[in-house]
Amino acid sequence: MDEHAYGHDELAKRFEKERTHLRAVAYRMLGSLAEAEDAVQETWLRLGRSDSSEIENLAGWLTTVVGRICLDMLRSRTSRREDPLESRPVEPVPGDTDGGLRPTDPEDEALLADSVGAAMLVVLDRLAPAERLAFVLHDLFAVPFEDIALITERTPASARQLASRARRRVRGAETDPRPDLGRRQHIVRAFLRAARAGDFEALLEVLDPDVVARSDMGMAGALSAIHGAALVARQAATFAQFARSMQLAFVNTNMAVISLVNGQTRVMTFTIADTRITEISVLTSPTTVSGLDILVPQDPTP
Structure with missing residues (x-):
């Protein structure tokens, strides 16, 4: 058996160790706990459909996959943004139902929300999807530009430019003065x-x-x-x-x-x-x- 191949139970345990990290990445990408949970769950499902023997770095593979899922979710928001505010139901944050993974912990949710802050979420929401991904993955989670380039289907140099442009916009929002x-x-x-x-x-x-x-x-x-x-x-x-x-x-x-x-x-x-x-x-x-x-x-x- 290949040393990188895992049985279902072992794969679930390895995934569980990465859950907090994946939720943090997805939350900063999406600004929504419910959508972050959806992205993490989809990452688990994709892992289950993949050949684990071909995955050399499971943590890196999971981060790449959840980033790609979040990027697709951000790009699909255009039509939903035209809905009136009061027409959007607030759905409960889902727990996991597949693979025997643990349900969502409300206390963890509150800590996660506090760790980011509403102001930063508003700033991140101003960025284009690819800019947001490059900034979050590189500046907040130290993901190499080579990996970000694979997710965004760009060159590493272009991924670096995305992060740089996003960084300038974030810093500009943080230092906005109070005129008049x-x-x-x-x-x-x-x-x-x-x-x-x-x-x-x-x-x-x-x-x-x-x-x-x-x-x-x-x-x-x-x-x-x-x-x-x-x-x-x-x-x-x-x-x-x-x-x-x-x-x-x-x-x-x-x-x-x-x-x-x-x-x-x-x-x-x-x-x-x-x-x-x-x-x-x-x-x-x-x-x-x-x-x-x-x-x-x-x-x-x-």
């Missing part, structure tokens, strides 16, 4: 007034034509998104419910508003360019909100 505080407060207040009134035209006045609105739908890490001013403005009822009894605040360098609903803190952050809102993130998961660095200024009411 009064102007940004005025824009946020205008948005809240329009949302409360259900004023579609007024919302369009403050939204960038290519605005992106994201929501965690109450689950840490699960950021769904819609694109375009018209689609976002049609969510006025959702924003109006969220906008009552709010305080202006800062989350990192972004303007935000916070609200207390039934004892639960909710946060809506805004990215503003010139006179328009370019990004909105609605964060309601207690795990996510508890990890935010929220600063409330002296003038707290919008």
Whole structure:
């Protein structure tokens, strides 16, 4: 028997040792615990269909496979991103049902979400799929560019360029300054007034034509998104419910508003360019909100 060939039980044990690493890779790639679990499960299924005797480095093989699966999942999101925020059901995070592998541990999920942070997930979500894969695998998990090149079907030099471009965008987002505080407060207040009134035209006045609105739908890490001013403005009822009894605040360098609903803190952050809102993130998961660095200024009411 080849030294690299494993029986089913031994293969399951070897896979189980890599599970935490694979979930971490998939979560940073996808920004969703449920989708990360799906990717890890698909990796296990592909391993079961492969000839283990031909796998010299199981950990590297699994990382490559889960990366390729995540890249395919990112590329398939285009059509789903046009769905309204409230139309997307929040599915429970699935456990494993094949191969006798252990189910998901809720405490592990919370730790995983905390280890990344909502701000980083939002930044990663701005990257193109191949950029995100190159940055996550190389910069966060030290995967060689030669392996990333195989996943992305590019040359190692091109994979290096992908990571470099992603790195610049991530660093740029992290160091974004706070210009013109009064102007940004005025824009946020205008948005809240329009949302409360259900004023579609007024919302369009403050939204960038290519605005992106994201929501965690109450689950840490699960950021769904819609694109375009018209689609976002049609969510006025959702924003109006969220906008009552709010305080202006800062989350990192972004303007935000916070609200207390039934004892639960909710946060809506805004990215503003010139006179328009370019990004909105609605964060309601207690795990996510508890990890935010929220600063409330002296003038707290919008």
